[in-house]
Amino acid sequence: MANFSTHITVAAAGAGLLSVLCLQVGLAGSREALLLALLGTIGGILPDIDLQHAYPSRIMFSLFGILAAFLLVFAKKSELSIVELWGIGLTVFAVIRFPVWMVFHQYTTHRGSIHSLVAALLFMFLTTAFAYHVMGEHPFMSWLFGLFVFLGFVLHLLLDELYSVDFMNTRIKKSFGTALKILDWKNRGKSTVLVVATILAWAVVPDSRSFWDTLLSAETYHIIGSRFLP
Structure with a gap:
């Protein structure tokens, strides 16, 4: 398994x-491009949030808390006093x-249901x-934000699988196959909850x-090709 660093x-x-790339082809502005980079990075450590006593978990929940707090404050800034916002x-x-x-x-175990493609979705x-609903972004940008989290998440799973292969000794470690999986078939209860949660989340996404x-x-892709090289 690859380490946090x-x-x-x-x-x-x-x-x-x-x-x-998104900035250069006009898919995102400077603000959005910065958020995309941040979201992709967050997605890259999300699969390890179920490590309770490790840095990724504490960092991720701290980030979630800070992000949620600021977004709520921004949404209510014209309605409440400074003390109330604090x-x-x-x-x-x-x-x-x-x-x-x-x-x-x-209710979670490491490399369980969270470490799967369904969790990435x-x-x-x-x-x-x-x-879309809280930040008020356009549907296209909202989906682009989500895509970057998904790609970072999947990249994490791929890295863990690559680290399960010992290329120097040309052998497969016991952990191979536990990182990149569609679902945790060994724990049907938690996997069922995950699938239901994914369906519910999908029901409230924008068009x-x-x-x-x-x-x-x-x-x-024509625009990307025309701007890709000097």
């Missing part, structure tokens, strides 16, 4: 390169960082829905037609 470095590099922000952060974190780890849908039309358009 490797995961965050590779995810940041990959997300950064893709965000620059109170709301600190409360949201504390709830996500501690009780939600503790409850989450009571869940986080993609949640990010997309959050960007994706503009996203797919742009992503699959020949014109998009």
